[in-house]
Amino acid sequence: MDFDLSPELAELQATVRKLAQEKVAPRAREIDETEEYPQDLFDLFAGAGLTGLCIPEEYGGSGAGIMGLTIAIEEVAKYSNAAALMLLLTRLPTGPVMIAGSPEQNRRYVQPVATGEARAAFGLSEPQAGSDVMGIRTKARRDGDDWVLSGTKCWMSGVRQADWYTVFAKTGPADSRAHDSVSAFIVERSWPGVSVGRVDRKMGVRGVDTGELVLDDVRVPAENVIGEIGGFRLAMLGLNSMRPIVAARGIGLAEGALMYAVEYVKQRRAFERTIADFQGIQWKIAELATEIDAARLLTYRAARMADAGLFTKEHVPFLSMAKYYATEVAVKVSGEALQMLGAAGYMKDHPLELYYRDAKQLTIVEGTSQVQLGLIARGVLDHDLWWD
Numbered sequence: 001m002d003f004d005l006s007p008e009l010a011e012l013q014a015t016v017r018k019l020a021q022e023k024v025a026p027r028a029r030e031i032d033e034t035e036e037y038p039q040d041l042f043d044l045f046a047g048a049g050l051t052g053l054c055i056p057e058e059y060g061g062s063g064a065g066i067m068g069l070t071i072a073i074e075e076v077a078k079y080s081n082a083a084a085l086m087l088l089l090t091r092l093p094t095g096p097v098m099i100a101g102s103p104e105q106n107r108r109y110v111q112p113v114a115t116g117e118a119r120a121a122f123g124l125s126e127p128q129a130g131s132d133v134m135g136i137r138t139k140a141r142r143d144g145d146d147w148v149l150s151g152t153k154c155w156m157s158g159v160r161q162a163d164w165y166t167v168f169a170k171t172g173p174a175d176s177r178a179h180d181s182v183s184a185f186i187v188e189r190s191w192p193g194v195s196v197g198r199v200d201r202k203m204g205v206r207g208v209d210t211g212e213l214v215l216d217d218v219r220v221p222a223e224n225v226i227g228e229i230g231g232f233r234l235a236m237l238g239l240n241s242m243r244p245i246v247a248a249r250g251i252g253l254a255e256g257a258l259m260y261a262v263e264y265v266k267q268r269r270a271f272e273r274t275i276a277d278f279q280g281i282q283w284k285i286a287e288l289a290t291e292i293d294a295a296r297l298l299t300y301r302a303a304r305m306a307d308a309g310l311f312t313k314e315h316v317p318f319l320s321m322a323k324y325y326a327t328e329v330a331v332k333v334s335g336e337a338l339q340m341l342g343a344a345g346y347m348k349d350h351p352l353e354l355y356y357r358d359a360k361q362l363t364i365v366e367g368t369s370q371v372q373l374g375l376i377a378r379g380v381l382d383h384d385l386w387w388d
């Protein structure tokens with residue numbers, strides 16, 4: 001396996017690293033405290049071509065793929081997970097369209113996301129159905145050439161800023177748990193019957209709203225069905241291919257937290273030496289650094305697999321391992337890094353309490369850690385992951 005980044009990806013990494021250090025880092029605390037959407041950072045990302053990283057050149061992107069987006073998100077997440085989420089949202093809702101949508105859908109909806117002229121959001125979860133995705137109740141009924149959608153999606157990231165939504169709805173019987181009873185639709189924000197409901201009050205990743213999308217008899221033309229009717233598989237394929245991108249938010253956060261704590265312990269004195277001189281602290285640094293690097297290898301492997309189209313069922317354990325491990329490492333490292341600062345770590349004068357709050361989001365979204373463990377276990381039981 002080749003562990004080196006290509007010259008293009010190394011250049012992307014250097015560019016985003018500089019941008020993150022100079023522009024994102026100084027804004028992170030303010031974004032958390034005001035909870036205001038950082039439009040300035042979105043404009044910066046769009047201007048630098050980062051909103052089109054994982055979108056093919058024919059649709060206005062740079063074609064850097066999931067690997068490119070993973071690397072960019074890792075750099076940004078070292079300083080702000082809300083800003084990293086803005087980049088993630090260039091792929092989460094566009095993924096199903098790029099995987100199975102028509103060229104016209106890609107031109108009309110994905111291309112403006114690449115250029116930063118439009119934003120999108122992803123609507124799968126409902127109040128009664130998060131992990132249990134087949135429990136969704138949003139209904140799509142056929143009416144002539146159109147579909148009419150009714151229901152409420154919740155916890156949707158970027159719901160207020162989005163111009164269009166990828167929405168999953170039941171096209172089969174309401175109580176059916178058959179996969180072909182769910183289909184995916186592109187819904188425009190400006191259409192009659194579409195509104196934003198409750199906006200959530202969150203413990204972290206503030207600045208990018210999470211909230212409800214209410215669909216009240218929304219008329220959706222047949223050409224806005226993504227793929228085919230009964231295409232629930234698209235939700236899974238889209239999410240499988242997203243695993244390295246969520247994982248990148250975890251490794252970036254963990255790297256940022258550990259780097260901050262290391263610089264602190266090198267100058268903080270106790271018992272007539274710096275606390276970095278204590279073996280207990282050194283072993284903790286070594287342990288966390290090892291776990292971060294292991295998570296990073298899993299994440300980069302998963303990104304390469306996703307770019308190679310390896311995100312169908314037999315590849316799931318490898319993709320889920322990256323998401324599971326990297327996000328759990330983010331929670332662990334942010335907690336341990338905070339601890340290394342003692343009282344200072346608990347205070348808002350330092351960013352570690354923010355990293356700690358942000359990290360917890362990552363083990364919940366896009367399939368909780370428990371859901372990932374279930375997928376990994378299924379892969380081992382089915383010998384998709386096996387060692388002989």
Ligand SMILES: Cc1cc2nc3c(=O)[nH]c(=O)nc-3n(C[C@H](O)[C@H](O)[C@H](O)COP(=O)(O)OP(=O)(O)OC[C@H]3O[C@@H](n4cnc5c(N)ncnc54)[C@H](O)[C@@H]3O)c2cc1C
Binds near residue numbers: 121122127130369371
């Ligand atoms: C900040 C934030 C942003 C989000 N953004 C989006 C978005 O943009 N779009 C979207 O569609 N959704 C979004 N979500 C929703 C997210 O995908 C769900 O929260 C997630 O899928 C879990 O669903 P749930 O919250 O209903 O938890 P539940 O499914 O109710 O699970 C509760 C607990 O039970 C555990 N559990 C559930 N089933 C099992 C099982 N079989 N075995 C073991 N344990 C199990 C879970 O791991 C969890 O710990 C977001 C959530 C958050 C917090």
